[in-house]
Amino acid sequence: MQKSDAQRNVRLFGWFVILSEPLFWGPILISYIINIGKMSLPEIYFMESIVLLGVVFLEIPSGALADLIGRKKTIILGSILHTISIIVFSISDSPKEIWLANIIWMIGYSMQSGADVALLYDSLKEDGRETEYSKIIGGNLANRLLVITFSCLIAGWMFKVNPRLPLFLSTPTVLISTFLAFYFTEPLKTEKYNIKKQFEIMKAGLKIVLKNGKILWIIFFTLLISVASKIWFFTYNPYFELVELKIEYYGVMFSLLNITAWYFSRNAHIFVQKNNTQKCAFIIVLLVGVPVLLMGLFVSKISLLAILFQNVVRGFLTPFSSDLLNKQIGSSNRATVISIQSAFNGFAQFCSLSIFGYILKIYSLGFCMQILGLSVLLLGFIIILQYRRIFLGNSATKKNV
Template identity: 30%
Template sequence: MNNNILLLYLIKFSKWFMLFMPIIVIFFQDNGLEMRHIFTLKAINAITVVILEIPSGYMADVLGRKKTLVLGTILSFGGFIAYSIAYGFWGFAIAEFLIGVSMSFISGADSAMLYDTLFFQKKADEYSKQEGRITALGNFSEAAAGILGGLLAGVSLRLPFIAQAGVAFIGIPAALLLIEPEIHQKVKKTTMLAIAKTMKYVLVQNKMLRAYILFSSFAGMTSLTLAWFIQPFFTSIDIPLTWFGILWTSLNLSVALTAVFAYKLQSALPKTAILLMVAFFTGGGFILLGFSNGIWGIIILFLIYLVRGMGTPILKDFINQNTASDIRATVLSIRSFIIRIAFAVISPLLGWYTDHYNLSDALIMAGSIFTGGMLFAIFLYKKEKAS
């Protein structure tokens, strides 16, 4: 079991060494897609995750985190094989479906495996430190992939996807070698009623957990949405294509930097201050991007990414501290469920608005939604804390 954390690092690497990300929008456009098509593809991915997110999280709680991680890594490999041979919208849609299923099985199970491993080793208080390191590894991987992916794209825009299939394969043996830690409570039956009871507990009965889940969900939406706006934003401010990979790499290195030291910030600042910082720098950053261009836009992007790196491991720790082990993967999946279903609803709208009107107003619209949602969650947190 001592190797679990190292193996989780490898699974994270296989997910986040994304060779295709710096050029994916350009790749889609080269294959005849417009922004509304691109956001529709991501909506397909999000809807797939939405449908399977909570059942797969519950499956991880019932059947074990290892089995769901193995299945998830296999499906990820299959998704990138599909991308490598697809040339049109429907081929890409099949790839996004497979990757969406993969994401639903990995999401929640990986963090639950990490927390339970540390809990079994009597090191649960190190969770935010280890989650921060894993988050940092993911972003270091994405940063390095940005450089290599750009070089591969110089040969062919399809080559990064072919190489990505090889990277995804690394996760399969890593998942197979994981050792399932014993948990202190066992779920007896896999039923929709049991899932519904867990959702009721998370979203209705445990009001503090509800506030954390809601806040973390809106924070997650900022990261997911921004990933698909960055390349159009670079284009809108006339950044040369050759700089896309360099800036993408630099942004991800900034996330890694703050993620490594997030646990220190968590111990130094009160929870309310952390929540407000995340809300105003991530959600508010979208709004500022809508009014910015040139160097100021790049500076705002870096501020968003720096705070995102700090916020991700801390927010997951807030959730884990308020969650029992026997429902941990389900609870983390509920968070991802909310992120994906919201993204599935608003992303086609944002894509359509960008195509028909302008990017700046779409960014302001998105930022207003995200900031408002996080501030409402802070209100719920303060209300529950006061009671």
């Protein structure tokens, strides 16, 4: 691959990240599934847990497939399925159709996950700019958040006019992102696909993960925060209803959340440079655990401001964690290891969403959020205590990663 191709990949990837996200459905998705899809919140948690379990079984082979047939082809397949899932969501009016849309999304996500960031990193490496990965991925996510910030402003009013309208209008941009994927240039020479070779790559990737304490630490820390954030996200709409926030203001609230995430995603690389890994991890745990705990303790409109802190983490986590992980793995196994990370994350989300959905059937939303907040703080501090032993050994003077 020529340097010019690598540079074009980086530019296209920025647009791909922006357009692959449905622009209008974030503020109203759970309300849409509840009111149009006719599902309860515990049923939504159960559905998501099953879908994420499917991701667990698809992530590793799809990552190995990306290493074999190429990131580009895998991204294209995932993008096509992602577009189809949005269309099915937009015409659904029953739990069965919502399930179908989610299953299609599951397959598409598994195909695309890992392959996209691996393509970006390898393109930057080809251009001699891999040290800029954190800055570029953070900037791409920040640009997406900025676009979504403005689109969210009208999502609530669109939902009030017609609940399907936000989903219908989200489809064209996702379709454009699929077309963009065809213009990527494969950064690595790929091999002819065969089942035996695929499982060899999967096995090698698992060995790398299980034998490397640093990779395991990064995976488990990211897993905790992303799982907690996933559970928390699904409480947004029900919490809005609980404090009697009008539907037309859902989009305004999400705009505030997205502009917060945009700012911290945009500046994530600066924060990483000024603070060591352990300090960053400590701050992230506090910003997730404490606000959700307070929201559960004090159910009111004022408590909605606590969600802003979770979106600080939302903007910061991906550039922070993916940069750490990429420093620990080689290019030949990058997509596989990243997909293994996603598979671990999916299995943890399956367990956590199932448990949280079950607890919601018994206790109030506020009490369940208290449990979530305390769990994040306890588990987060346990993981952070392991950082010095794993990364620094017994030397107190050794420089942090």
